[in-house]
Amino acid sequence: MVLIVDDKEENLYSLRTLLEINLFNVDTANSGEEALKKVLKHTYALIILDVQMPGMDGFEVAEAISGYGKARDTPIIFLSAVNTDKRFITKGYMSGGFDYVTKPFDPDILLLKVKTFYRLYEQTRELNEMQQVLREEIESRKQAENELKERVAELHSVLHSIPQLAFTALTDGSVEIVNGHWLQYARDNNAFPQTEAGALSVSGHLLTAISRREQYTAELAIQHIATGEYRWHLLAITPVRHNNEIIKWVGTFTDIHQQKMINEMLERGVAERTLALQKMNTELETSNHDLQQFTSVACHDLQEPLRKIQIFSHMVRDKYLADQSEGAMYLDRVMNASTRMRLLINDLLSYSEISITRLFAPVDLNDVIADILTDLELVITEKQASIHIDDIPLVEAVPGQMRHVFQNIISNALKFSRKEVTPEIRIKAALVNDKDAAAEPDAAGSYCRISISDNGIGFNERYLSKIFTIFQRLHSKEEYEGTGIGLAIAKKVIDKHNGFITATSKEQEGSTFIIVLPVKQQAAEQVPV
Missing domain, CATH: 3.30.450.20 (PAS domain)
Known part of the structure; x- marks a missing residue:
């Protein structure tokens, strides 16, 4: 029997219908507490567990189930539409989950996972029973042999x-x-x-x-x-x-011939499943590559009509609407919208290109930041910003992608400054031995930790995961311009460089973005400088 745990009736209904159509016996629970009560009373071959629920969340339920002797080995598949960040997926596996599926999911893929885990659970249960019988039989023989001595x-x-x-x-x-x-x-x-x-x-x-x-x-x-x-x-x-x-x-x-044959059958099944997963991974990589190519082509193709919209809009406004203020106002809105769309297309193109494999090379981040400050000179002068930069060690990275990261973070520090407060930005760097934001400095460390601090408007740290998600904004575009992609690009770049990025902040006091990068990329292909 399969247990589905979700606080939304529509989700329970859809999943239950999908499994029952495929001849699975299904039980449901509306909360983590109800699920634990049912697990104590019944034996389940598989548990499909929603992550976000009122009361106990999915991770807490999984940890509680892992403490029950009867249900300790029951496979758990997590379902989540919100907690899709890698750290939540990692937490799911550490909580005892066998798999972590994000919504919206492909029903066929989910069904395949359910069938696989269900079959493996049944085979494992039968094998355990047979092994228990065998152990009892061996123990019986040992006891008989000990008695033979007397x-x-x-x-x-x-x-x-x-x-x-x-x-x-x-x-x-x-x-x-x-x-x-x-x-x-x-x-x-x-x-x-x-x-x-x-x-x-x-x-x-x-x-x-x-x-x-x-x-x-x-x-x-x-x-x-x-x-x-x-x-x-x-x-x-x-x-x-x-x-x-x-x-x-x-x-x-x-x-033990029957048990031996079952073991060999299970080993063959695992080998076949491994090959299937490898094939699936290859197909997924091909699909991702095709999607990246499509995004790149689509973004480039959209640039030309946008340029024409902007050029002809300027011509119409200047030539025909010089004395028609209302018409000029509407046309200005068209041009502003097309400008925002061009920025969005450029950011999407940058985001997709990060997935393309690049070669790492030694990069002087001091030079990268100096070039960025030159580009932002007008904004820095206009806001009279004060910028202090420590010397940053050399790291192996992709220079263009590193520029994306620091361009976005420094630009945000200038953009989200407080009114009537002079912006102050401080960039510090230190070598550390661990990929940890709080690691102690070590002159021989294998990681470089860089912090970019500002005294801007800050944000509530409960939105920390949201700021690194594509198209997620904490402020409307009327308050602050932007596409909501910049920090998503930064996070994706840092992930590709085998590092991590996080932030600390207090509202109306400022923010600090912390980046930890390997000094040398051990598994990466590199090029000389």
Whole structure:
């Protein structure tokens, strides 16, 4: 049975319908608390768990479930439409999730995941049951063999009463006594069963146990006399001691052929699933590449008609609307809208191009920032901004992409300054040994931590994840111009450089953006400078 946990009835209905159409038994819960109560009462093969719910969220529910012995191994698939950032996905896996699917999702892909995890859970459960039976059987044999040390006189009757093949052997490795099942696999009472060609013989296993002078177990295939089939058995050889001296050995063969076949089937299934996932990843990479190419072409193609709109709008306004203020006002709105659209297209093009593989090279970020300040000279002069820059160590990066990052952050610091307060921007850098915003400076560190601080309007830190999401804005475009892509570009660039970016802020006090980059890109292809 599959348990679906979501606080929205429409989501429960759609998922339940999808699974029931595909012949799954489905149970539902409207909250994390209700889900935990049901998990205590019922056994589920799979749990589909929404992340954002009132009360207990999906991560808390998953952690609670992982503490239940009965449900500890139940696969959990997280569903989320909001928490799509990598840190939430990571938290999902750390909370005990087997997979993390973001909304909107592809029903076919979700169904495929459900079928896979459901099948693996059932196979694992059957295997665990069989292994438990086997462990109990082995434990039973050990107990029987320990009792043989005290009841050697009863050994014959015990050997003939057990369902496995059983024998006793002398200390020289020769067969002494066998039970009634022995001749199903051996030619006579004095011969050992035949193993597969190239495999160690039963006699060889026995001599190994004798040399080690301790209990010995091994898995081997022995030939059935009547059918000629080789069946897998667990061979257990136990010493019988008297006055701390080994006087003989007792051996049993337990048929584990079915469990062995199930294990091999599971291994083949895992291998096939791995190949399928690899193929899916390859197809996804191809699809992403095609999408990037389409975005680039589309953005370039949109530039030309926009330029014509702006040129002809200027011509119409200047030539025909010089004395028509209302018409000129409407045309100005058209030109302003087309200007914003051009900026948006340029930002989208920049965002898509970040996914294209680039070669890393040593970059002097001091020169990059100096060029940016030259470009922003008019704005800096107009706002009388004060900018202080520490020396930044050399790092391996893509120069053009680094320019995107610092251009966006410095421009934002100037744009989001407070009225009647002189903007102050301070850029600091230090080498650190860990990819951590709070790591202690280390002159031999393998990471470079850069902080860009300002005294602007700041923001509420509860919106921290939102500011790095594409098209997300904390202010309307009427208050502050922009497309809402700049910081998304910065985050994507830093991710591509195997680093991370975060920020701290207080409203009306300013913000500090912290970037941590590897000094050297170990897994990257590099070019000389």
